[in-house]
Amino acid sequence: MDKHLAIVETLTIGFALAGLFAYLMQRLKLPSILGYMIAGYVIGPYSPGFVADLAIAEQLAEIGVILMLFGVGLHFKLEDLIRVKNIATTGAIGQTLVATIIATGIVYSTGQTIQTGLIIGFSIGVASTVVLVRLLTKHNLLATMQGHIAVGWLIVEDIFTIIILILLPIVGVFSTGNGHSFMGVLGPAVFALAKFLFL
Numbered sequence: 001m002d003k004h005l006a007i008v009e010t011l012t013i014g015f016a017l018a019g020l021f022a023y024l025m026q027r028l029k030l031p032s033i034l035g036y037m038i039a040g041y042v043i044g045p046y047s048p049g050f051v052a053d054l055a056i057a058e059q060l061a062e063i064g065v066i067l068m069l070f071g072v073g074l075h076f077k078l079e080d081l082i083r084v085k086n087i088a089t090t091g092a093i094g095q096t097l098v099a100t101i102i103a104t105g106i107v108y109s110t111g112q113t114i115q116t117g118l119i120i121g122f123s124i125g126v127a128s129t130v131v132l133v134r135l136l137t138k139h140n141l142l143a144t145m146q147g148h149i150a151v152g153w154l155i156v157e158d159i160f161t162i163i164i165l166i167l168l169p170i171v172g173v174f175s176t177g178n179g180h181s182f183m184g185v186l187g188p189a190v191f192a193l194a195k196f197l198f199l
Helices: 002-027 032-042 054-075 078-083 085-109 114-125 129-138 145-176 179-198
Strands: none
Touching: 002 032, 002 054, 032 054, 032 129, 054 129, 078 085, 078 145, 085 114, 085 145, 114 145, 129 145, 145 179
């Protein structure tokens, strides 16, 4: 019974706060997604007061991310990406690499390892497709040429991100200097990358 009560509390308070903070953000002319993030913080373990059932909250968050990405897929047209492929591909890769290199250099200069710098740098180097698509839709810019370029740019960044995530375990094992583990991770990572590129 306690488990059911925790589920009901998490869903009720979570949805209520998400709706409240999203409304406040809209009144302040800010993206509603910021309100959702604040609601997550409020019911999380790092803020005072009510703490949600983390297992349920994390499942709910994953469903939310799936639905947001589903929304991006609804607006995605392969023809639009092909039409702007030159500027989107070169721009996205160039911008990501430049931002990653600069951020990596800054992080490394603070005394962190180069691996830490690369991960933080790459995280800074990519943008949120979900947030931008929502903003473009809100301002009726998604169907414009600039909207097509922006979405194409971000989709190239998403593809780039997937490749990095596949190869990330190699960086982690390589930093430990364990050759046996490195070879054990390299094979599955290369195989996963090959499957992704094939698809």
